[in-house]
Amino acid sequence: MSRFVKPALWTFGALAAGGLAFWLLLALDIPYRSTATPVTTPVPSTAPPPEQRAWVLDVRAGPDDRSAVLHVNLPPCAEAPHARVTEAGDRVEAEVLFRPRKGVRCTPGPADFPITTAAPIGNRPVIVNGGDAWPVAAGPKQCYPGLGCDPPADHCDPAWIAQRNGGADAEYSGTTRSCDQDWLIQDRQRHGGQAATRVVYRWASYGWASFAEAKGGGCAELLAADPKFPTALCQNLAPPS
Structure with a gap:
């Protein structure tokens, strides 16, 4: 019978040792670290949309020789519209910038943006949106992109x-x-x-x-x-x- 008692005692001892080790782990309160990939909730971007250029319809002379008026096609829901002017000895560069409002569609309409220059505009052309050149020295005469300063009299042209x-x-x-x-x-x-x-x-x-x-x-x-x-x-x- 002793041959059965020894294995039983060995098994009991092993179980007791395992239980003691488990109790010691609980007593030490070792934090459990999961190996699973944590689930994260995407954070919506709060960055404002990039600025866009407004379409310039014409450029008119202002009340003095250091000013002009940009007549633009601008959505009424545009955010923070503003004119930006850069001068050089032979030209004036101008544009109207705005941010579109997210999720909103609105029909563009006409709007005026006056600009001022540090030096008299004189015969310098106003370059709008980095492309079309508008002569302003001619005074109140309107000039148009692609049509020049003498557009057709027939509006159906x-x-x-x-x-x-x-x-x-x-x-x-x-x-x-x-x-x-x-x-x-x-x-x-x-x-x-x-x-x-x-x-x-x-x-x-x-x-x-x-x-x-x-x-x-x-x-x-x-x-x-x-x-x-x-x-x-x-x-x-x-x-x-």
Whole structure:
């Protein structure tokens, strides 16, 4: 029988030693470190969106020889719009910068931003957005990108239409449906195949300015936007295509 007692005592001793070791670990309160990868919650970025340049429609002379006015197309929901001016001996560089508001779509509209220079502007051209050059010394005479200082008298001239289809609208193709000196209708389609939208424009001092859109044919939607719209331009129009 002794041959059975010895293994039993050995087993009991081993269990007792293991229990003692486990008790000592609990008494020492050694912190447990998990090897699993901790789950982290992504923190949304609080960085403001990058600044964008506003599309400059024209540059006019200011009240004195050290000032000018940038006439721009600017979204009304733009945040912190401001003009920035850099001078050189042979030119003045200017731009209007803003931050778009996240998650908001709003139709751009005209806005004026006066600028001042340290030295008289004189015959120096005003370079806007690093590209187009505008002569300001001519005084109140307006000059236009792509049209110069002597634009066509006919507001339906292709040059005026091309100005409308440039800048912020360059991602769209436009088909003119009707036009007179004060009103313009175009069917516009984003490059890529989306359905066309009918856009209606009024003539403004700087060119064509959009004021309404329509999905159907005829005049109902256009007259609802402006009862003065001439029905002769829309009464026979089919829906946009």
